[in-house]
Amino acid sequence: MQPFTYVRPDTLEQALHEAAEPGASVLAGGTTMVDLMRGDLAAPRRVVDIGHLPGLSEIDLSGPVLRFGALARMADAAEDAALKRDYPALAESLQLAASQQLRNAATLGGNLLQRTRCPYFRNGVSACNKRVPGSGCSALDGEDREMALFGISDACVANYPGDWGTALAAFDTAVEIRSAAASRTVPLANFHVAYGDDPARETVLEQGEIVTAITVRATPAGRGSTYAKVRDRQSYAYALVSAAVALEMDGDTVASARVSLGGVASKPWRSAEAEAVLTGATLTEAAGLRAGEAAFAGARPGRHNAFKVELGRRVVARAALTASRRA
């Protein structure tokens, strides 16, 4: 770990000023950040600990827009009774992520901003365009079983691992951002960036900006939603493939559908293709599988991860059937 100066501001305003210093990084729950620093994958000169800031941990589900404070803990959101009832996909995505110890520390804002678990990025030595731009991508001719199939480029095929971000992509979600000088709201779809030539850039967040909240437009489709996650083991593992599906039903017919995919893309990935197949369809297993097929039609598998195409087709189908029973 490289040396740094530690500061713990008492107010958001102070934190925004500290975060604007060159070389500063914010620390929330620390469950990603401390590990990245220990591996020299992040080497901030100044660590601005925002974990204790007041007023940023509330979860408010009462209005036409749901608000999740950036510092709300994953465990608290996962066990929020109203969220479990009205937006099960969101609660499940958190419940199925990490472990209770991690969920107690990790924040909703930090979760959105977690970085890839690609071993070539994490090991600190392999060629990796994300870690050392221009050094190459070891996954292209290496072990790529866990890598992404969507939103990738010739420079990087690393996977976005977050479950919460994936589930949020199935809703009208926005990210509220503050800097010392301004505030802005960015739709989640534009918050993460798919890889182009510069896979080191993963979000539109600028130096000095702090995420203060995540908002979701309230929808009746929330009740008809689910998050399905398939892993190498039953618990405490990242998704091989996951899918969030949110439906509104008119009898057996799908009135509206939202579908997002995890474990398979460089960012939270919404599948308009699957949504188009589901909308207006009578929801049977066959219709679910057709939606899954549509979702993965544009996939770009590598050498060891083509299994995710068939697995993903079935995960989408399963999630669609579960969602329809709730809708």
Next chain:
Amino acid sequence: MQTLDVTLDVNGRTHSLQLDPRTTLLDALREHLGLTGTKVGCNHGTCGSCTVHVDGRRQLACLVLAASAAGRAVRTIEGLAAADGTPHPMQAAFVAHDALQCGYCTPGQIMSAVSCVEEGHARTDDEIREYMSGNLCRCAAYPNIVAAIADVARAA
């Protein structure tokens, strides 16, 4: 390089330390306070052997900076037994069920298990397995760990 004055509240006692900001809570406990009951396993947040309670909730001491823990109440395995030395019911249950082999993961398992019951996440064996999945045991004492926790949960 910055030296930080960090005041830690550990097992009800206050400690004033001068620390390199890079010091994790895990290192502060073990290297600075001599509380070596909390174990270093992976040091990456993956194994659970460093589990402690921070403000009453289980967390991983290897992923928390000591400076971030200042002002929080930290409880470690050393703080679990009663003042007269009587083991905590979870410690007694681990002994009764032989819920360990080498014992390396055990302090983390027990701290996690105490929370698991307190949280109300120990109603069935499946629920115990799910909520204890953050604690790995290389000796695979899992069946006996689940039995010990189920016992304490029934008594609670």
